[in-house]
Amino acid sequence: MAARHLDGRIAIVTGASRGIGRAIAERFAAEGASVVVNYVAGSKAANAVVAGITSGGGTAVAIQADVSKRVSVDELIAATLARFGRIDILVNNAGVMITKPVLETSEDDWDLTIDINLKGAYLCSKAVAPVMIRQGAGTIINMSSNSGLYHPSAMKWTEYVVSKAGLNGLTKAMALALGPQIRINAICPGWIRTDMVEAIDPEVQQRILDETALHRWGTPGDIAASAVFLASDEASFITGELLIVAGGRGMH
Ligand SMILES: NC(=O)c1ccc[n+]([C@@H]2O[C@H](COP(=O)([O-])OP(=O)(O)OC[C@H]3O[C@@H](n4cnc5c(N)ncnc54)[C@H](OP(=O)(O)O)[C@@H]3O)[C@@H](O)[C@H]2O)c1
Known part of the structure; x- marks a missing residue:
């Protein structure tokens, strides 16, 4: 068998019960990682992801946690360490998007979006950082969006745009603060x-679609492939970067 990119690594993927997070969890497991499939409400879906991975010979566990709550995040990290003993990869993927014009959104909409999409990544990263520093190595991938890059046609939902622009800032600031480990x-x-x-x-x-050079939707697998690359040693000199995977939409 060809060498796998993530053999022996322990990975947490937040929001892995569905969509992009699910594809990342499945792809990481296929590349040899043991994966924590995090979810907040979809236990049935998360357990199905785990069952799919384990039936294919991989290792995965589902762990419930709300990434916007510090106590819950601490429990997620503690449960992962209790099960696997280390954490090599964190993917801050959990997210929500409220699709209302800004004058129709409420303070609760703002809080929910910022708390999950931005504060969630901050809390999870802060909780795993001491573990990774102790280990001497680790990597974090934040699931941002084209919407956080100020392309006008991707800026419709204000709270979402702000959360992802903030996540881009968090990525760079924490990369600087937490290198070299x-x-x-x-x-x-x-x-x-x-x-x-x-x-x-x-x-x-x-x-x-008309604005997308490749004129097709992306698939969760397209994003998972990029996540495998960034998590692997192939990307060992890459940090603090924003990798746009958008089929040529909103080129910068
Ligand atoms: N789809 C796109 O076109 C697109 C484009 C750019 C960026 N993104 C970003 O990619 C990420 C995944 O998006 P998606 O399209 O795959 O979304 P999705 O299909 O709606 O899945 C969202 C995932 O996040 C989880 N989640 C939500 N709130 C959570 C919380 N408080 N704590 C823990 N998990 C939580 C959900 O868990 P439950 O099943 O338990 O609810 C679910 O697994 C998001 O950050 C999104 O902003 C998506």
Whole structure:
């Protein structure tokens, strides 16, 4: 068998019960990692992801935690260490998107979006950082978005844009603060077909496709492939970067 990119690594993927996180968990396991499949409410879906991985000979466990709550995050890290003894990779993937114009959103919409998408990544990263520093190595991947890069057509949902722009800043600031032991990068996906974007107006969907050089939706697998690269030793001199995986939409 060809050498696998993540053999022996321990990975936590937040929000791995569905969509992009699920594809990353499955792909990491196929590359030899033992994977914590985190979820907040979808225990059935998370257990199905774990069952799929283990039936293929991989190692995975489902662990419930709300990434926006510090106590819950601490429990996630403690449970991972109790099960596997170390943490090599953290993917801050859990996220939500509220699709309302800014004048129709509430303070609760703002808090929910910022708390999960931005504070969640901050809390999880702060909780794993001492573990990775003790180990002498580790890597973190933040699931940002094209929306955080100020491309006008991707800036419709204000709270979401702000959360992802903040996540880009967090990526760079923490990469600087936590090197040389920890590499931290972000992936900025374009248009990926998952539950999150299912409800978006068909006209908007068509416009986005028209703006995409490759003229197709991205797949969760497209993002998972990039995550494997960033998590692997192939990316050992890459930190503090934002990798746009968007089929040529909103080129910078
Ligand atoms: N789809 C796109 O086009 C796109 C584009 C750019 C960036 N992204 C980003 O990619 C990431 C994944 O998106 P997706 O499209 O795969 O979304 P999705 O299909 O809606 O899945 C969201 C995942 O996040 C989990 N989650 C939500 N709140 C959580 C919390 N408080 N604590 C822990 N987990 C939580 C959900 O768990 P439950 O099942 O338990 O609810 C689910 O596993 C997000 O950060 C999103 O912003 C997506």
